[in-house]
Amino acid sequence: MMIKAEYIWLDGTEPAAKLRSKTKILEAGAEPPIWGFDGSSTNQAEGNSSDCVLKPVKVVPDPIRGGENILVLCEVLDTDFTPHPTNTRAATAATAEKYAGQESWFGIEQEYTFMVGSRPLGFPEGGYPAPQGGYYCGVGADEIFGREIVEKHLDNCLTAGLPISGINAEVMPGQWEFQVGPASALDVSDSLWLARWLLYRTAEEFGVSATIDPKPAKGDWNGAGCHTNFSTKAMRDDYEPIIAACEALGAKAEEHVKNYGHGIDERLTGQHETAHWSQFSYGVSDRGASIRIPWQVEKDKKGYLEDRRPNANMDPYIVTRMMVDTVCSALEKKGLV
Structure with missing residues (x-):
């Protein structure tokens, strides 16, 4: 069975970050994989090098869609898998x-x-x-x-x-x-x-x-x-x-x-x-x-x-x-x- 996974992350809007999200279709029970997004549209990258990485850090049931659908909170990484400059979670973890x-x-x-x-x-x-x-x-x-x-x-x-x-x-x-x-x-x-x-x-x-x-x-x-x-x-x-x-x-x-x-x-x-x-x-x-x-x-x-x-x-x-x-x-x- 396929489910909807809503990937949620913090963007690079200043002076206060905004929440962004988009949907990925997954097999029920599968581990949410890393994903990507266009950082040039979220104030997190330039258009000539726009890819950013979403790394899942917390998964919970999705109460909006119900069923086995999930919400996937992510932190943002650069494509070398180091924390993106807008990633404030990494320093907190340390x-x-x-x-x-x-x-x-x-x-x-x-x-x-x-x-x-x-x-x-x-x-x-x-x-x-x-x-x-x-x-x-x-x-x-x-x-x-x-x-x-x-x-x-x-x-x-x-x-x-x-x-x-x-x-x-x-x-x-x-x-x-x-x-x-x-x-x-x-x-x-x-x-x-x-x-x-x-x-x-x-x-x-x-x-x-x-x-x-x-x-x-x-x-x-x-x-x-x-x-x-x-x-x-x-x-x-x-x-x-x-x-x-x-x-x-x-x-x-x-x-x-x-x-x-x-x-x-x-x-x-x-x-x-x-x-x-x-x-x-x-x-x-x-x-x-x-x-x-x-x-x-x-x-x-x-x-x-x-x-x-x-x-x-x-x-x-x-x-x-x-x-x-x-x-x-x-x-x-x-x-x-």
Whole structure:
């Protein structure tokens, strides 16, 4: 029996990569082989040397087509089988392997916004809805927009076997969030990219688009982030490594913010539950800090931290790699592993 395999990869669009996909017909049960594509059409090659290679890295059931059809997440290689310059996954794999003994876990909160044309779903044409207040985790057709898409997306992610751990409506009309994890750096990043593809593909069936733009509505509206929860085994066992992790992230704050998603200065303004992009702080139960330590963690004296700075459009391969490298190297130097 023949099946459809949807090959999915990240392109070379700047300043934020887009997802691309195409279909290959395979024999059911066959291992998805490497494949190729025209890199000159995805901002990844010149027309006179346009071939790029797709290397499968994660295969899951396809909840859109159903049956035995599959989704195949790929990383992009050059034709000599070395990582393409746009391949951010390869470096993450190397860093994760280097610090594998510290057992890093991530939980990522992906915020996004449904759009109808140029306005968020729920915004009236030529005007604005009621101010923020009742939309977050709200209920009722006057405050919630797009729930049927959200529920279908959740079902699709679960059918695909992705480690989705929850959903909720966010603070602006048409704005939602799903959570991925806990999982390792590579697993959470691979799963987040697949969940994003499923989000776009699911919304497509409803005639609505979904965006991870960090500031989809200008003015007095919350932006969209991708809060990243992180821990190592030492942090899950003791409080001192959590404080050491916060200090290590603070020492490299500027470097991290520059790699946490395009347009971060539009979102991290010091308002709307954010710290200003140019300042670093951490605190217990403080959603206005760069890093929040949950109150339960402070009480239990062990657990994890939440980096609230990453944008909704961040590349999870880059963010997880940087957090593992910064924190794990610091804990290693301090003998806290």
